[in-house]
Amino acid sequence: DAVRRFGSIIYGDTSIRYKTSNFDRLLIDNLIRGFSCRELPGHYLPCFTLSGTFSWFNETFSTFDDVYIAEAGFLAVTDNFLSRLILKTWVTCALDSTCITPSHSKTQCKRVTGLTEKHRYDQSAMVTLLSFYFFPSPRQNGKSDPAPYDMYTSMQERIAEVRR
Secondary structure, eight states: HHHHHEEEEEETTTEESSSSSSOOHHHHHHHHHHHEEEEEEEEEEESSSHHHHHHTTOOGGGTTTTTTOOOOEEEEEOSSHHHHHHHHHHHHHHHHHHHHOTOOOOBBBBBSSSOOOOTTTHHHHHHHHHHHOOOOOOOTTTTTOOTTEEEEOHHHHEEEEEOO
């Protein structure tokens, strides 16, 4: 288990270009919460998640109507009790096709007319379970505080950029 062995891991997929090798501020910020990623404001979780994934968590899409999806391409994980729970739940979902790739399911999004049909597999499962552990603040008048797992934008911009 890399997180336990090294204490922290920073993951970036092939779209991430690092601007620095100094991750101290990110690692210090992550000591308490254990898991951080970036929310994508304006992109709501139910619009990108098949209903079967929510069913696997014994929930419905409407529970997550106001939850933004987050990027899974740039993550920081620090070893603590909470991050272990998150990773175990995420891996358990990933290994169960009824969670990660549910058949006969559709996206159900109140923010977009019709179906988006853009299930985001790892992102969908990750944000669904992060919502259970971190309880994002309620959205009022289209605004809310960033989710507790949201990596500060200013910090991320100094560390890395996304190029697709």
